[in-house]
Amino acid sequence: MRILLSNDDGCIAPGLVCLRDQLRRHHEVTVVAPDRNRSGASNSLTLSKPVRVQEHADGTMCVDGTPTDCVHLALTGMLDTPFDMVVSGINCGSNLGDDTLYSGTVAAAMEGRFLGYSAVAVSCCSPAPEHYETSARVAERIVERLRTHPLAENVILNVNVPDVPFEALAGYEVTRLGNRHRAEPVIPTTDPRGRPIWWIGAAGSGGDAGPGTDFHAITQNRVSITPLLVDLTRYAAMESVSVWARNLT
Numbered sequence: 329m330r331i332l333l334s335n336d337d338g339c340i341a342p343g344l345v346c347l348r349d350q351l352r353r354h355h356e357v358t359v360v361a362p363d364r365n366r367s368g369a370s371n372s373l374t375l376s377k378p379v380r381v382q383e384h385a386d387g388t389m390c391v392d393g394t395p396t397d398c399v400h401l402a403l404t405g406m407l408d409t410p411f412d413m414v415v416s417g418i419n420c421g422s423n424l425g426d427d428t429l430y431s432g433t434v435a436a437a438m439e440g441r442f443l444g445y446s447a448v449a450v451s452c453c454s455p456a457p458e459h460y461e462t463s464a465r466v467a468e469r470i471v472e473r474l475r476t477h478p479l480a481e482n483v484i485l486n487v488n489v490p491d492v493p494f495e496a497l498a499g500y501e502v503t504r505l506g507n508r509h510r511a512e513p514v515i516p517t518t519d520p521r522g523r524p525i526w527w528i529g530a531a532g533s534g535g536d537a538g539p540g541t542d543f544h545a546i547t548q549n550r551v552s553i554t555p556l557l558v559d560l561t562r563y564a565a566m567e568s569v570s571v572w573a574r575n576l577t
Protein backbone atom coordinates (compact mmCIF):
# COMPACT_ATOMS: atom_id res chain seq x y z
CA MET A 329 0.00 0.00 0.00
CA ARG A 330 0.96 3.62 -0.33
CA ILE A 331 1.09 4.91 3.22
CA LEU A 332 1.38 8.52 4.31
CA LEU A 333 3.16 8.61 7.67
CA SER A 334 3.08 11.59 9.98
CA ASN A 335 3.28 12.34 13.71
CA ASP A 336 3.28 15.22 16.18
CA ASP A 337 6.68 14.67 17.83
CA GLY A 338 8.56 15.93 14.78
CA CYS A 339 10.25 14.47 11.71
CA ILE A 340 13.35 13.15 13.52
CA ALA A 341 11.48 11.59 16.47
CA PRO A 342 12.65 8.02 17.17
CA GLY A 343 9.07 6.69 17.24
CA LEU A 344 8.44 7.96 13.71
CA VAL A 345 11.71 6.57 12.39
CA CYS A 346 11.03 3.17 13.98
CA LEU A 347 7.54 2.97 12.46
CA ARG A 348 8.78 4.14 9.06
CA ASP A 349 11.44 1.43 8.94
CA GLN A 350 8.94 -1.24 9.97
CA LEU A 351 6.24 -0.25 7.45
CA ARG A 352 8.76 0.18 4.63
CA ARG A 353 9.45 -3.54 4.54
CA HIS A 354 6.13 -4.20 2.79
CA HIS A 355 4.75 -0.81 1.81
CA GLU A 356 5.60 2.39 0.03
CA VAL A 357 5.95 4.93 2.84
CA THR A 358 6.07 8.70 2.45
CA VAL A 359 6.90 10.73 5.55
CA VAL A 360 5.45 14.23 5.91
CA ALA A 361 5.87 15.45 9.48
CA PRO A 362 6.28 18.64 11.51
CA ASP A 363 9.85 20.03 11.65
CA ARG A 364 9.66 20.17 15.48
CA ASN A 365 7.66 18.75 18.35
CA ARG A 366 4.05 19.84 17.92
CA SER A 367 2.48 17.63 20.57
CA GLY A 368 -0.80 19.09 21.75
CA ALA A 369 -1.48 20.77 18.39
CA SER A 370 -4.82 18.98 18.05
CA ASN A 371 -6.53 19.54 14.68
CA SER A 372 -5.13 23.04 14.11
CA LEU A 373 -4.38 24.32 10.61
CA THR A 374 -1.90 27.14 9.93
CA LEU A 375 -3.94 29.85 8.24
CA SER A 376 -2.04 33.00 9.26
CA LYS A 377 1.08 32.34 7.19
CA PRO A 378 2.30 30.17 4.33
CA VAL A 379 3.73 26.78 5.20
CA ARG A 380 7.22 25.78 4.07
CA VAL A 381 8.47 22.27 3.47
CA GLN A 382 12.06 21.01 3.51
CA GLU A 383 12.84 17.66 1.93
CA HIS A 384 15.66 15.78 3.65
CA ALA A 385 18.15 13.60 1.78
CA ASP A 386 16.23 10.46 2.81
CA GLY A 387 13.00 11.83 1.33
CA THR A 388 11.39 12.85 4.64
CA MET A 389 9.41 16.04 4.22
CA CYS A 390 9.63 18.39 7.20
CA VAL A 391 6.91 20.99 7.48
CA ASP A 392 6.98 24.16 9.56
CA GLY A 393 3.37 23.54 10.51
CA THR A 394 1.10 21.30 12.52
CA PRO A 395 0.44 17.57 12.08
CA THR A 396 -2.88 18.45 10.43
CA ASP A 397 -1.06 20.83 8.05
CA CYS A 398 1.27 17.97 7.08
CA VAL A 399 -1.46 15.52 6.14
CA HIS A 400 -3.65 18.21 4.62
CA LEU A 401 -0.84 19.38 2.31
CA ALA A 402 0.10 15.84 1.35
CA LEU A 403 -3.47 14.90 0.45
CA THR A 404 -4.60 18.08 -1.26
CA GLY A 405 -2.05 18.62 -3.99
CA MET A 406 1.51 19.00 -2.66
CA LEU A 407 2.34 15.44 -3.70
CA ASP A 408 1.34 13.55 -6.82
CA THR A 409 1.15 10.24 -4.92
CA PRO A 410 -2.36 8.92 -4.34
CA PHE A 411 -2.28 7.43 -0.84
CA ASP A 412 -4.25 4.46 0.47
CA MET A 413 -3.93 5.16 4.16
CA VAL A 414 -2.62 7.58 6.77
CA VAL A 415 -0.69 6.26 9.76
CA SER A 416 0.42 8.56 12.57
CA GLY A 417 3.04 7.92 15.25
CA ILE A 418 4.55 6.30 17.05
CA ASN A 419 3.79 8.92 19.65
CA CYS A 420 6.08 9.25 22.66
CA GLY A 421 3.43 8.82 25.36
CA SER A 422 -0.11 7.51 25.57
CA ASN A 423 -3.17 9.11 23.97
CA LEU A 424 -5.96 7.85 26.20
CA GLY A 425 -9.41 9.22 26.94
CA ASP A 426 -9.54 13.03 26.71
CA ASP A 427 -5.93 13.10 25.40
CA THR A 428 -7.46 12.43 21.99
CA LEU A 429 -8.92 15.95 22.01
CA TYR A 430 -5.49 17.58 22.29
CA SER A 431 -3.42 15.02 20.46
CA GLY A 432 -1.66 15.96 17.24
CA THR A 433 -1.01 12.25 16.67
CA VAL A 434 -4.72 11.49 16.57
CA ALA A 435 -5.37 14.66 14.55
CA ALA A 436 -2.92 13.63 11.83
CA ALA A 437 -4.71 10.30 11.47
CA MET A 438 -8.08 12.04 11.52
CA GLU A 439 -7.02 14.21 8.59
CA GLY A 440 -6.68 11.02 6.54
CA ARG A 441 -10.23 9.86 7.21
CA PHE A 442 -11.41 10.30 3.62
CA LEU A 443 -8.92 7.82 2.15
CA GLY A 444 -9.68 4.26 1.15
CA TYR A 445 -8.87 2.65 4.48
CA SER A 446 -9.29 3.42 8.13
CA ALA A 447 -6.66 5.78 9.50
CA VAL A 448 -4.42 4.64 12.34
CA ALA A 449 -2.88 6.61 15.22
CA VAL A 450 -0.28 4.72 17.26
CA SER A 451 1.02 5.73 20.68
CA CYS A 452 3.52 4.06 22.99
CA CYS A 453 2.33 4.27 26.58
CA SER A 454 5.37 5.58 28.39
CA PRO A 455 6.84 9.07 28.81
CA ALA A 456 10.24 7.55 27.92
CA PRO A 457 9.57 4.55 25.65
CA GLU A 458 12.02 1.65 25.62
CA HIS A 459 10.11 -0.62 23.22
CA TYR A 460 9.09 1.39 20.17
CA GLU A 461 9.66 -1.75 18.10
CA THR A 462 6.71 -3.39 19.90
CA SER A 463 4.43 -0.54 18.83
CA ALA A 464 5.86 -0.71 15.30
CA ARG A 465 5.14 -4.44 15.02
CA VAL A 466 1.62 -3.91 16.34
CA ALA A 467 1.07 -1.10 13.83
CA GLU A 468 2.34 -3.30 10.99
CA ARG A 469 -0.12 -6.06 11.95
CA ILE A 470 -3.03 -3.64 12.12
CA VAL A 471 -2.14 -2.12 8.75
CA GLU A 472 -1.84 -5.58 7.23
CA ARG A 473 -5.19 -6.64 8.70
CA LEU A 474 -6.81 -3.50 7.26
CA ARG A 475 -5.33 -4.30 3.86
CA THR A 476 -6.64 -7.86 3.77
CA HIS A 477 -9.84 -7.15 5.73
CA PRO A 478 -10.82 -3.48 5.36
CA LEU A 479 -13.37 -2.31 7.92
CA ALA A 480 -16.84 -1.85 6.46
CA GLU A 481 -16.96 1.74 7.62
CA ASN A 482 -13.73 3.66 7.61
CA VAL A 483 -12.97 4.76 11.13
CA ILE A 484 -10.04 6.31 12.92
CA LEU A 485 -8.32 3.66 15.00
CA ASN A 486 -6.67 5.08 18.11
CA VAL A 487 -4.11 2.47 19.08
CA ASN A 488 -2.23 2.56 22.38
CA VAL A 489 0.53 0.04 22.96
CA PRO A 490 2.05 -0.89 26.34
CA ASP A 491 5.78 -0.17 26.46
CA VAL A 492 6.84 -3.78 26.91
CA PRO A 493 8.68 -6.39 24.81
CA PHE A 494 6.42 -7.77 22.04
CA GLU A 495 6.28 -11.20 23.71
CA ALA A 496 4.96 -9.61 26.92
CA LEU A 497 1.81 -8.22 25.24
CA ALA A 498 -1.39 -9.85 26.48
CA GLY A 499 -3.34 -9.47 23.24
CA TYR A 500 -5.62 -6.83 21.76
CA GLU A 501 -8.74 -5.23 23.18
CA VAL A 502 -11.24 -3.02 21.41
CA THR A 503 -12.06 -0.33 23.93
CA ARG A 504 -14.02 2.85 24.47
CA LEU A 505 -12.33 6.06 25.55
CA GLY A 506 -12.17 6.51 29.29
CA ASN A 507 -11.58 9.94 30.69
CA ARG A 508 -9.21 11.72 33.00
CA HIS A 509 -9.69 13.64 36.21
CA ARG A 510 -9.17 17.38 35.91
CA ALA A 511 -5.69 18.41 34.82
CA GLU A 512 -3.09 19.50 37.37
CA PRO A 513 -3.09 23.28 37.98
CA VAL A 514 -1.03 25.60 35.81
CA ILE A 515 2.49 26.18 37.21
CA PRO A 516 3.49 29.83 37.58
CA THR A 517 7.15 30.78 37.43
CA THR A 518 9.30 33.58 36.06
CA ASP A 519 11.60 33.92 33.07
CA PRO A 520 15.29 34.97 33.52
CA ARG A 521 14.18 38.60 33.38
CA GLY A 522 11.68 38.20 36.18
CA ARG A 523 8.58 38.28 33.99
CA PRO A 524 5.77 35.88 34.87
CA ILE A 525 5.33 32.76 32.74
CA TRP A 526 3.15 29.70 33.11
CA TRP A 527 3.58 26.03 32.38
CA ILE A 528 0.48 24.09 31.45
CA GLY A 529 0.16 21.44 34.18
CA ALA A 530 0.21 17.69 33.71
CA ALA A 531 -2.87 15.80 32.52
CA GLY A 532 -5.04 14.32 35.25
CA SER A 533 -4.94 10.65 36.18
CA GLY A 534 -7.49 8.18 34.84
CA GLY A 535 -10.97 9.01 36.15
CA ASP A 536 -13.24 6.71 34.17
CA ALA A 537 -10.68 3.96 33.76
CA GLY A 538 -12.59 0.76 34.52
CA PRO A 539 -12.91 -2.43 32.45
CA GLY A 540 -13.76 -1.74 28.82
CA THR A 541 -11.81 1.52 28.69
CA ASP A 542 -8.54 2.23 26.92
CA PHE A 543 -6.92 3.06 30.27
CA HIS A 544 -7.82 -0.35 31.66
CA ALA A 545 -6.57 -2.33 28.66
CA ILE A 546 -3.13 -0.75 29.01
CA THR A 547 -2.90 -1.70 32.69
CA GLN A 548 -3.52 -5.32 31.59
CA ASN A 549 -0.66 -5.13 29.07
CA ARG A 550 -3.14 -5.33 26.22
CA VAL A 551 -3.02 -3.24 23.05
CA SER A 552 -5.98 -0.84 23.15
CA ILE A 553 -7.82 -0.17 19.88
CA THR A 554 -10.52 2.50 20.06
CA PRO A 555 -12.52 3.30 16.92
CA LEU A 556 -13.10 7.07 16.83
CA LEU A 557 -15.77 9.15 15.17
CA VAL A 558 -15.39 12.79 14.12
CA ASP A 559 -19.10 13.59 14.53
CA LEU A 560 -19.27 15.39 17.90
CA THR A 561 -23.07 15.67 17.89
CA ARG A 562 -24.57 14.56 21.18
CA TYR A 563 -27.56 12.76 19.70
CA ALA A 564 -29.00 11.78 23.08
CA ALA A 565 -29.40 15.48 23.92
CA MET A 566 -31.15 16.51 20.67
CA GLU A 567 -34.61 16.17 22.13
CA SER A 568 -34.02 17.85 25.50
CA VAL A 569 -32.16 20.73 23.85
CA SER A 570 -34.98 21.13 21.30
CA VAL A 571 -37.47 21.52 24.15
CA TRP A 572 -35.13 23.86 25.99
CA ALA A 573 -34.57 25.99 22.85
CA ARG A 574 -38.27 26.33 22.03
CA ASN A 575 -38.75 29.58 23.96
CA LEU A 576 -35.47 31.23 23.04
CA THR A 577 -37.05 33.78 20.71
Ligand code: MN
Nearest residue numbers: 336337367419
Ligand atom coordinates in the same frame (compact mmCIF):
# COMPACT_ATOMS: atom_id res chain seq x y z
MN1 MN B 1 3.48 13.74 20.75
